[in-house]
Amino acid sequence: MAEMIGDYIPLPVCIANDADCAVFGETVAGAAKGYEYVVMLTLGTGVGGGIVLDGKIYEGKLLGGTELGHCVIVEDGEQCTCGRRGCLEVCARELVENSAKIKQLFRTCELRSLKKMRE
Numbered sequence: 196m197a198e199m200i201g202d203y204i205p206l207p208v209c210i211a212n213d214a215d216c217a218v219f220g221e222t223v224a225g226a227a228k229g230y231e232y233v234v235m236l237t238l239g240t241g242v243g244g245g246i247v248l249d250g251k252i253y254e255g256k257l258l259g260g261t262e263l264g265h266c267v268i269v270e271d272g273e274q275c276t277c278g279r280r281g282c283l284e285v286c287a288r289e290l291v292e293n294s295a296k297i298k299q300l301f302r303t304c305e306l307r308s309l310k311k312m313r314e
């Protein structure tokens with residue numbers, strides 16, 4: 196695929212994991228510029244991440260990235276799409292969902308308070 200794209204773009208082309216590209220960009224021109232050891236978490240549809248060791252991207256097994264979102268942080272936690280239980284990604288998702296519920300609860304309380312104030 197890189198060769199096909201290279202036929203249209205007059206620059207070197209390579210294909211890499213998105214989180215690896217993100218951490219690479221930060222080391223070249225962003226917040227991690229000048230650092231040789233960097234860990235970056237990316238938050239999107241899930242939790243990803245990239246690692247730079249000794250100035251080089253650590254690509255993990257099979258060039259699939261480091262998959263930091265699938266590090267188990269809660270033993271016997273909730274089931275993750277990767278097959279493990281208690282992954283960082285699942286815990287982050289629960290946190291976001293619970294935050295939304297708490298936010299909604301506060302809104303409901305505020306509305307009740309406003310209603311009482313008007314009465």
Ligand SMILES: [Zn+2]
Nearest residue numbers: 265275277282
């Ligand atoms: Zn997982």
